[in-house]
Amino acid sequence: SHFQKNVDTTLTDGSSFNASMQTSPASMINQYKFEEDADTKDIFVTVDNPESHVTAIETYITYRVMTKTTRSEFDSSEFEVRRRYQDFLWLKGRLEEAHPTLIVHPLPEKFVVKGMVERFNEDFIETRRRALHRFLNKIAEHPIFSSSEDFKIFLTAASGELTSHKKQGPGFLSRMGDTVKAVAAAVRGVRNRPQEFTEMQEYVEAFSQKIISLDKVTQRIVREQKEYLEELKECGPTYALWSQSEEELAEPLKNVAGCVDRCCKETEEQVKNLSDHLIPVLHEYVLCADTLKAVLRRRDNIQADFEAKTEALATKKANRDTMRDDLDKAEDRLEWANNALKSDWTRWQKVMRTDLRSAFVDTAERNVSYYEKCLAVWESFLHSQRTDAEGNGKVDFS
Amino acid sequence: KQDASPPPRVPCKPMPTKNNLLDSRQTKEKRSFCMVEKGTSLLKKMEISVAEAEKRTGKNAVNMQETYTVYLIETRPVDAASEGTNPVPDSLWRRYSEFELLRNYLLVTYPFLVVPPLPEKRAEFVWHKLSADNMDPDFVERRRVGLENFLLRVASHPDLSSDKIFYSFLTEENGWKETVFETGFQAKADSRLKALNATFRVKNPDKRFAEMKHYGDELQSVISQLLRVRARAADRLYGVYKVHGNYGRVFSEWSAIEKEMGDGLQSAGHHMDAYAASVDDILEEEEHYADQLKEYLFYADALRAVCRKHELTQYELEMAAQDLTSKKQQREELATGTIRTFSLKGVTSKLFGQETPEQREAKLKMLETQIEEGEELVKERNAECEEFVKSAWVDIERFKEQKDHDLREALISYAIMQISMCKKGIQVWNNAKECFSKM
Numbered sequence: 001s002h003f004q005k006n007v008d009t010t011l012t013d014g015s016s017f018n019a020s021m022q023t024s025p026a027s028m029i030n031q032y033k034f035e036e037d038a039d040t041k042d043i044f045v046t047v048d049n050p051e052s053h054v055t056a057i058e059t060y061i062t063y064r065v066m067t068k069t070t071r072s073e074f075d076s077s078e079f080e081v082r083r084r085y086q087d088f089l090w091l092k093g094r095l096e097e098a099h100p101t102l103i104v105h106p107l108p109e110k111f112v113v114k115g116m117v118e119r120f121n122e123d124f125i126e127t128r129r130r131a132l133h134r135f136l137n138k139i140a141e142h143p144i145f146s147s148s149e150d151f152k153i154f155l156t157a158a159s160g161e162l163t164s165h166k167k168q169g170p171g172f173l174s175r176m177g178d179t180v181k182a183v184a185a186a187v188r189g190v191r192n193r194p195q196e197f198t199e200m201q202e203y204v205e206a207f208s209q210k211i212i213s214l215d216k217v218t219q220r221i222v223r224e225q226k227e228y229l230e231e232l233k234e235c236g237p238t239y240a241l242w243s244q245s246e247e248e249l250a251e252p253l254k255n256v257a258g259c260v261d262r263c264c265k266e267t268e269e270q271v272k273n274l275s276d277h278l279i280p281v282l283h284e285y286v287l288c289a290d291t292l293k294a295v296l297r298r299r300d301n302i303q304a305d306f307e308a309k310t311e312a313l314a315t316k317k318a319n320r321d322t323m324r325d326d327l328d329k330a331e332d333r334l335e336w337a338n339n340a341l342k343s344d345w346t347r348w349q350k351v352m353r354t355d356l357r358s359a360f361v362d363t364a365e366r367n368v369s370y371y372e373k374c375l376a377v378w379e380s381f382l383h384s385q386r387t388d389a390e391g392n393g394k395v396d397f398s
Numbered sequence: 399k400q401d402a403s404p405p406p407r408v409p410c411k412p413m414p415t416k417n418n419l420l421d422s423r424q425t426k427e428k429r430s431f432c433m434v435e436k437g438t439s440l441l442k443k444m445e446i447s448v449a450e451a452e453k454r455t456g457k458n459a460v461n462m463q464e465t466y467t468v469y470l471i472e473t474r475p476v477d478a479a480s481e482g483t484n485p486v487p488d489s490l491w492r493r494y495s496e497f498e499l500l501r502n503y504l505l506v507t508y509p510f511l512v513v514p515p516l517p518e519k520r521a522e523f524v525w526h527k528l529s530a531d532n533m534d535p536d537f538v539e540r541r542r543v544g545l546e547n548f549l550l551r552v553a554s555h556p557d558l559s560s561d562k563i564f565y566s567f568l569t570e571e572n573g574w575k576e577t578v579f580e581t582g583f584q585a586k587a588d589s590r591l592k593a594l595n596a597t598f599r600v601k602n603p604d605k606r607f608a609e610m611k612h613y614g615d616e617l618q619s620v621i622s623q624l625l626r627v628r629a630r631a632a633d634r635l636y637g638v639y640k641v642h643g644n645y646g647r648v649f650s651e652w653s654a655i656e657k658e659m660g661d662g663l664q665s666a667g668h669h670m671d672a673y674a675a676s677v678d679d680i681l682e683e684e685e686h687y688a689d690q691l692k693e694y695l696f697y698a699d700a701l702r703a704v705c706r707k708h709e710l711t712q713y714e715l716e717m718a719a720q721d722l723t724s725k726k727q728q729r730e731e732l733a734t735g736t737i738r739t740f741s742l743k744g745v746t747s748k749l750f751g752q753e754t755p756e757q758r759e760a761k762l763k764m765l766e767t768q769i770e771e772g773e774e775l776v777k778e779r780n781a782e783c784e785e786f787v788k789s790a791w792v793d794i795e796r797f798k799e800q801k802d803h804d805l806r807e808a809l810i811s812y813a814i815m816q817i818s819m820c821k822k823g824i825q826v827w828n829n830a831k832e833c834f835s836k837m
Binding site: 246360365381 | 651
């Protein structure tokens with residue numbers, strides 16, 4: 001396509017991405033239409049095996065990242081490296097810099113604020129591990145991100161290599177300039193935002209509210225269930241205490257005590273399931289909503305920049321050639337950003353729908369299983385009473 | 399009475415057969431507690447029920463307006479109902495205070511029996527959603543059931559069922575109160591209350607009664623604890639279910655901004671609402687279980703009263719025996735001239751000189767009479783004690799059997815309730831799962 005030659009791969013922030021990829025908007029759209037099914041999946045990533053490291057200055061956790069791939073750009077078919085949270089943060093930053101209007105899946109937050117859990121608590125580490133695993137898999141499943149050189153280095157480089165590669169990123173100063181430009185663009189504001197992006201923004205606002213509500217409701221359910229569990233835990237022992245004063249009733253009372261205790265265990269597990277499975281996914285999509293807002297803002301800024309340059313060309317007299325050049329580049333950037341966002345937006349909606357659907361289906365299944373287990377507990381009690389009564393011949397089932 | 403007469407039909411749910419243990423209890427109509435059919439002559443004659451409750455207003459003893467509830471007691475001859483005809487039952491209205499009067503009468507008149515308790519005067523062990531207000535319709539309804547149960551318990555008791563005052567309570571609306579007071583039970587009631595609350599030490603209580611009293615204490619303590627814990631758990635469970643209603647609301651709002659996901663979300667939301675609403679029925683059933691426990695909480699009190707009464711009779715016997723022994727000793731001392739027991743008279747006579755032979759003679763005679771009387775008293779009291787122990791123990795054994803049966807049934811019905819709750823949960827979440835898969 002005729003865009004291929006003229007597109008300036010320099011982005012507004014001065015960084016550039018890998019120009020060896022096909023960069024035309026048209027080809028990008030084609031790439032997005034490429035359906036991935038299990039048969040064509042050629043890279044598998046897992047995050048597991050957290051380990052604690054103690055140095056003189058700090059304690060931190062590393063996770064094992066294992067990669068299996070048949071892709072030709074990888075030197076080998078299997079890799080195993082250890083990465084810490086900082087490294088994941090770095091990767092996310094690199095992808096966002098390179099693709100300001102693509103949607104990067106969020107990382108779990110740095111610190112847990114509400115209901116502060118100690119950073120090295122087992123549950124916290126496990127929840128974080130699962131989230132990091134999801135993050136890398138989302139990257140691997142993304143048509144653009146999975147071909148990122150930074151991603152490849154993240155998956156394959158030894159710790160020393162990674163550290164030196166990290167230092168090669170755009171310098172601190174250019175990042176500062178980046179922020180200043182972004183602020184300036186934001187202040188200028190966009191004049192003629194296309195309707196579809198306004199609709200996107202409205203959707204994101206509404207979606208954000210809904211997903212935050214769901215997160216809150218779910219957390220409240222967990223809290224209420226924990227309080228219910230606290231009370232229920234006292235029922236079993238009370239029945240057991242009672243059985244000690246009784247003769248005929250001792251056996252059924254002890255039995256009931258046992259049943260209540262078993263139901264307690266099931267309830268405990270159910271609460272854990274909600275915390276371990278549903279809440280992290282909801283929370284990720286709360287963060288997603290923020291990501292989407294940021295992506296839309298960045299797109300707006302690119303457009304604002306283009307509009308400003310258009311205006312400048314119309315009004316200023318000097319340097320018209322340079323300005324026309326700048327304007328062309330800005331226009332290309334804008335078109336590219338818009339198309340990238342549109343495609344990734346469609347993709348994101350599909351992924352979101354799949355993720356949330358399976359999270360809720362999973363939750364419903366676990367609830368069914370919980371009730372089934374409790375049902376079995378009480379049915380076994382009934383059965384024991386029935387056979388007991390028949391055996392003793394005491395109850396007059398006439 | 400013909401032998402072919404049908405078994406007494408106590409209005410309660412039918413006894414379960416071997417196979418329908420589960421089914422028979424799932425009928426949800428408000429019913430009184432299940433009892434083993436007793437063939438008392440009263441129940442062979444009549445069916446008893448507390449059919450309705452109504453609010454009344456009137457002037458009370460100090461001429462102030464008050465609102466109170468009255469309960470309709472219906473009695474119906476057994477034969478007539480079984481013949482297929484359905485005559486209008488005899489009925490009369492009574493208020494709770496009259497039930498209390500009846501029970502107090504029974505307590506005083508049959509101190510050796512474990513008298514069935516009334517349903518609670520005020521709602522206790524409530525969880526927050528349940529009203530503690532006596533005028534609350536749910537409380538009134540549960541009380542109606544409890545009062546019916548009380549009447550049936552009395553009517554099925556081998557001794558209490560033949561009491562005349564009880565019979566007229568059921569059949570004579572006017573003048574019943576006067577009839578009760580005419581028995582003079584009030585005087586006995588006051589002294590009974592005083593005696594039961596007094597502290598005294600018994601030297602030789604019947605071991606069985608001491609154990610029973612201890613058991614009554616334990617039963618009361620453990621059931622109270624269970625009711626408290628249960629009420630708190632019910633409160634929490636209510637919260638869990640109700641919060642799911644918020645899912646309904648948010649899913650509905652969310653479905654409005656989604657295209658493909660909309661339908662699945664919307665219908666899932668409905669199921670979440672249904673789930674949240676289902677807790678009301680669940681907890682209402684549980685309240686019925688709590689009432690069954692409460693009955694035995696109050697029964698524990700009645701049991702303890704019987705044991706206490708035994709202690710009292712035993713104490714009075716011991717006092718009489720002690721008194722007799724001391725009198726006999728006094729006689730011996732007087733006869734032999736030796737003073738072994740300290741008495742003020744003895745000291746003063748030492749100080750002011752011995753008594754004359756005539757005085758001694760008179761005193762001895764008095765003592766002899768007293769000793770005779772004392773021996774009579776000890777015999778009497780001994781007989782009372784033995785009689786009491788015999789009758790009371792029979793009733794205590796009867797009570798034990800009834801308690802074991804009823805509480806076991808209550809536990810079984812609790813299990814059935816839990817099963818029903820689980821089944822509802824399975825259904826709702828399966829439905830929700832289907833809707834979610836359509837997201």
